[in-house]
Amino acid sequence: xxxxxxxxxxxxxxxxxxxxxxxxxxxxxxxxxxxxTACHASGRVALKKAVDAxxxxxxxxKKVAVIETGCHxxxxxxxxxxxxxxxxxxxxxxxxxxAEIVDTSVVGDGIVERLLYKDPATGRPVAAEREIPFYAxxxxxxxxxxxxxxxxxxDDYLAHGGYTALTKVLAERDPSGVIDQVERSGLRGxxxxxFPTGRKWRTSRANPGDVHYIIxxxxxxxxxxxxxxxxxxGNPHSVIEGxxxxxxxxxxxxxPVAGYVYVRHEYPFAVERLRAALDQARERGLLGTNILGSGxxxxxxxxxxxxxxxxxxxxxxxxxxxxxxxxxRGKHIRTAAHGLWGQPTNLNNVExxxxxxxxxxxxxxxFTAVGTDTSKGTKIFxxxxxxxxxxxxxxxxxxxxxxxxxxxxxxMLPGRSFKAVQLGGPSGGCLPSxxxxxxxxxESLLAAGSMMGSGGMVVVDDSTCxxxxxxxxxxxxxxxxxxxCVPCRVGSTRxxxxxxxxxxGEATVDDxxxxxxxxxxxAEGSLCALGGSAPNPVxxxxxxxxxxxxxxxLEHRCxxxxxxxxxxxxxxEKACTGCRACVSACPSAAITGERKQPHILDQALCIKCDAxxxxxxxxxxxxxxxxxAPAGRRRK
Amino acid sequence: xxxxxxxxxxxxxxxAVQAGGVEAALRGSAxxxxxxxxxxxxxxxxxxxPGVGLLDLTEKPGGGYNCYACTLCERVCPVDAIELExxxxxxxxxxxxxxxxxxxxxxxxGESCGAASAxxxxxxxxxxxxxxxxxxxxxxxxGIRSGSGLIxxxxxxxxxxxxxxxxxxxxxxxxxxxDFSRVYGVASFxxxxxxxxxxxxxxxxxxxxxCHVAGAPLVLEAFSQELExxxxxxTADGLFTLQTVxxxxxxxxxxxxxxxxxxxxxxxxxxxxxRLVRRLRKQEQEATR
Numbered sequence: 001x002x003x004x005x006x007x008x009x010x011x012x013x014x015x016x017x018x019x020x021x022x023x024x025x026x027x028x029x030x031x032x033x034x035x036x037t038a039c040h041a042s043g044r045v046a047l048k049k050a051v052d053a054x055x056x057x058x059x060x061x062k063k064v065a066v067i068e069t070g071c072h073x074x075x076x077x078x079x080x081x082x083x084x085x086x087x088x089x090x091x092x093x094x095x096x097x098x099a100e101i102v103d104t105s106v107v108g109d110g111i112v113e114r115l116l117y118k119d120p121a122t123g124r125p126v127a128a129e130r131e132i133p134f135y136a137x138x139x140x141x142x143x144x145x146x147x148x149x150x151x152x153x154x155d156d157y158l159a160h161g162g163y164t165a166l167t168k169v170l171a172e173r174d175p176s177g178v179i180d181q182v183e184r185s186g187l188r189g190x191x192x193x194x195f196p197t198g199r200k201w202r203t204s205r206a207n208p209g210d211v212h213y214i215i216x217x218x219x220x221x222x223x224x225x226x227x228x229x230x231x232x233x234g235n236p237h238s239v240i241e242g243x244x245x246x247x248x249x250x251x252x253x254x255x256p257v258a259g260y261v262y263v264r265h266e267y268p269f270a271v272e273r274l275r276a277a278l279d280q281a282r283e284r285g286l287l288g289t290n291i292l293g294s295g296x297x298x299x300x301x302x303x304x305x306x307x308x309x310x311x312x313x314x315x316x317x318x319x320x321x322x323x324x325x326x327x328x329r330g331k332h333i334r335t336a337a338h339g340l341w342g343q344p345t346n347l348n349n350v351e352x353x354x355x356x357x358x359x360x361x362x363x364x365x366x367f368t369a370v371g372t373d374t375s376k377g378t379k380i381f382x383x384x385x386x387x388x389x390x391x392x393x394x395x396x397x398x399x400x401x402x403x404x405x406x407x408x409x410x411x412m413l414p415g416r417s418f419k420a421v422q423l424g425g426p427s428g429g430c431l432p433s434x435x436x437x438x439x440x441x442x443e444s445l446l447a448a449g450s451m452m453g454s455g456g457m458v459v460v461d462d463s464t465c466x467x468x469x470x471x472x473x474x475x476x477x478x479x480x481x482x483x484x485c486v487p488c489r490v491g492s493t494r495x496x497x498x499x500x501x502x503x504x505g506e507a508t509v510d511d512x513x514x515x516x517x518x519x520x521x522x523a524e525g526s527l528c529a530l531g532g533s534a535p536n537p538v539x540x541x542x543x544x545x546x547x548x549x550x551x552x553x554l555e556h557r558c559x560x561x562x563x564x565x566x567x568x569x570x571x572x573e574k575a576c577t578g579c580r581a582c583v584s585a586c587p588s589a590a591i592t593g594e595r596k597q598p599h600i601l602d603q604a605l606c607i608k609c610d611a612x613x614x615x616x617x618x619x620x621x622x623x624x625x626x627x628x629a630p631a632g633r634r635r636k
Numbered sequence: 637x638x639x640x641x642x643x644x645x646x647x648x649x650x651x652a653v654q655a656g657g658v659e660a661a662l663r664g665s666a667x668x669x670x671x672x673x674x675x676x677x678x679x680x681x682x683x684x685x686p687g688v689g690l691l692d693l694t695e696k697p698g699g700g701y702n703c704y705a706c707t708l709c710e711r712v713c714p715v716d717a718i719e720l721e722x723x724x725x726x727x728x729x730x731x732x733x734x735x736x737x738x739x740x741x742x743x744x745x746g747e748s749c750g751a752a753s754a755x756x757x758x759x760x761x762x763x764x765x766x767x768x769x770x771x772x773x774x775x776x777x778x779g780i781r782s783g784s785g786l787i788x789x790x791x792x793x794x795x796x797x798x799x800x801x802x803x804x805x806x807x808x809x810x811x812x813x814x815d816f817s818r819v820y821g822v823a824s825f826x827x828x829x830x831x832x833x834x835x836x837x838x839x840x841x842x843x844x845x846x847c848h849v850a851g852a853p854l855v856l857e858a859f860s861q862e863l864e865x866x867x868x869x870x871t872a873d874g875l876f877t878l879q880t881v882x883x884x885x886x887x888x889x890x891x892x893x894x895x896x897x898x899x900x901x902x903x904x905x906x907x908x909x910x911r912l913v914r915r916l917r918k919q920e921q922e923a924t925r
Binding site: 037038040041042075076078170221222223224225226229265266267268303304305306307308309320321322323324325326382384385386390393397422425456460462464469472473476482585587607609614615 | 674749785786787788790791821825826827828829843844845846847849851854857858861862881882883884885886887888889890892897900901902905906907910
């Protein structure tokens with residue numbers, strides 16, 4: 001390679017165009033405010049206003065940069081503010097505290113101790129972001145720059161080494177070498193199925209066509225999953241860079257290539273940031289014709305979904321881009337050969353593309369050093385449900401569930417015990433506590449009856465009924481079934497009906513057998529993966545939580561106190577102080593009683609809405625089912 | 637109509653389908669190939685009377701029939717399966733299809749003449765109630781001319797009107813040289829598209845997994861009871877629309893409720909839900925005062 005390669009020079013020019021303002025300067029003061037969806041809902045807009053006002057008051061508006069970053073991951077603690085260069089982490093920042101933080105930590109070098117994050121294990125405040133257990137135990141390859149850079153600034157990304165991988169690939173002029181490297185890295189599709197990315201690229205490349213299409217699947221439909229959205233919102237250029245590299249590897253010497261990002265319409269921030277990033281990339285010659293002077297042409301279009309879960313399936317997704325109903329077709333011919341508009345199409349998930357620049361920059365060997373024998377690299381999970389530290393995490397493949405849930409996630413809420421963890425969304429399954437030491441990789445999870453999925457990880461405690469939980473997922477797939485093939489359309493509805501009978505205490509033992517049989521048939525007979533995996537939540541529940549299912553069937557009892565036909569609300573006369581909080585909360589006037597006298601709940605009027613139990617501060621409202629009476633239904 | 641005209645001796649117009657049902661009547665015809673995917677049994681057919689066939693007239697609670705004898709059902713039936721009998725004094729009227737259709741659409745759901753249930757597509761006249769300003773569609777049409785796809789055009793239309801008016805969909809179909817049925821098929825497939833106007837406040841209750849385990853169904857139920865509408869509906873005063881959304885991705889704040897496009901409320905319970913509705917109602921009352 002010549003010392004000054006025109007392509008490398010072009011990237012330098014691109015950085016210089018940003019006037020070097022964002023080049024790493026260790027002493028520069030920066031206030032980073034998380035602008036992820038959860039922090040947005042927790043009030044980051046008001047926080048940004050307060051910070052701007054406080055800086056302006058002190059004449060610092062020009063000296064201190066306020067950066068609205070992508071998701072930091074620690075959503076439970078939003079809105080999050082991190083100060084540079086010290087790396088001080090302030091959680092749940094209220095506008096009224098901003099002046100004090102600015103005076104102490106931005107003007108001065110101190111720390112406002114009372115506002116710091118407190119480690120629940122030790123009770124001690126922790127100042128540095130990297131020392132908080134939630135962050136310290138993660139390995140962030142894809143999320144590395146999330147929370148550091150301004151997603152609206154290409155200069156920021158360039159200054160942090162962005163587009164070096166693309167420059168390298170374009171300078172080496174060896175498209176099939178890129179595929180070799182991705183194949184050697186062992187990268188597997190992060191959308192859930194775990195198909196080797198390199199092999200997919202090679203197949204698309206080998207298939208002839210008028211145009212090769214490169215599609216990024218950002219139709220993250222799993223309820224309880226927001227990994228892809230966070231990557232798109234926090235670091236859109238990493239995905240774009242990965243896509244350009246894929247396009248180059250597949251199509252550079254193979255005819256024209258064109259790109260699409262298919263993103264959920266429910267993610268307005270992601271669309272906005274992606275659109276801005278694409279515009280900037282085009283302006284700087286990173287997209288469009290003759291990318292960085294290499295002679296290679298490629299551009300990316302955004303296509304928005306419209307609320308159909310099935311469109312995450314590759315053939316349904318291409319149908320949707322073509323403006324049709326999003327119905328899958330049989331996949332005896334792969335999209336790699338016959339995809340969008342009948343042309344060879346390479347379709348990867350957001351996270352898969354975002355891994356590519358790292359692999360090119362650090363080499364396939366560095367990537368294989370992370371993870372297990374069959375699953376390399378890291379995986380992002382959205383850890384939600386009844387854990388202390390909900391949020392977005394990235395861990396090496398092979399990390400145990402226990403480490404993720406208890407060490408990073410901080411374990412269960414006080415007074416609650418772990419019951420199950422649900423992986424893979426509606427296509428996955430629930431794993432019980434006996435499997436907590438299983439490593440997270442594609443094979444182990446499949447063997448355990450669950451699946452990696454796109455990375456939703458929902459933890460539930462003893463207040464969740466597993467029948468109700470399975471019913472929730474099945475209701476979801478039954479509603480989202482596109483209706484094309486019978487096993488999925490009819491089978492999922494019939495399974496749902498059986499589950500409804502179980503939770504109403506009306507099922508028989510025969511129903512359980514029928515349910516298992518139907519589950520096998522639906523899995524076997526469905527056309528696409530939506531139907532094929534729809535029975536997973538049911539099968540895993542029958543496999544690991546049969547006792548709880550049988551309690552519904554044989555004893556007409558819901559041990560968790562959730563299934564409404566099987567529970568009743570009562571007021572514990574001894575615990576009731578007569579405060580009338582429940583009386584005013586009750587929408588159906590089922591509770592009566594004088595002040596300071598124990599209240600009475602009329603079962604005939606009760607609609608079991610749970611408002612009284614949530615209103616009671618003395619734990620006097622009980623939920624009873626069968627002979628057992630759990631203390632409370634769920635915490636608030 | 638016969639009764640109201642005082643024709644006591646004449647027979648009432650009767651809607652009767654030849655025995656064997658719609659499906660049998662269709663079989664063998666070219667239409668059968670087109671329509672065989674439709675679940676014929678799913679139609680809500682009222683009052684089956686064995687000797688006559690599948691369809692019969694519904695009766696008013698106080699006596700008499702709901703039928704206005706508009707004769708539309710006979711005209712719209714694609715396979716001539718409906719045969720009306722006319723009393724001798726009441727000769728067949730020349731049929732104005734356009735006027736009948738307009739009347740059926742203007743009547744709106746619930747007070748329709750009954751022809752809607754004869755519609756093979758099983759669709760009640762769901763659109764066309766509100767005047768539609770077609771000028772708002774100009775940018776969408778321009779977008780189509782510069783290469784935007786069907787779904788993209790529908791998003792733009794929904795942004796302009798808040799829903800997809802039928803006339804707008806028809807214009808899009810024309811512009812893209814597609815059949816209206818194809819455009820309508822896409823609109824009805826995707827849950828984000830609305831075919832009815834929405835209220836001033838759109839309440840989206842998140843039904844994601846994290847929200848579910850945190851009690852979202854109870855929150856949804858509280859909204860539904862407080863607003864006195866089922867999920868997916870709009871209140872009669874046009875103020876509130878209640879919807880669910882699969883996951884907004886703010887799982888750490890479960891259960892989550894979104895109001896309009898920019899306000900999000902976390903950690904909701906049934907009481908919070910009721911309070912939110914009452915607060916908004918009060919706000920509206922004060923604004924109109």
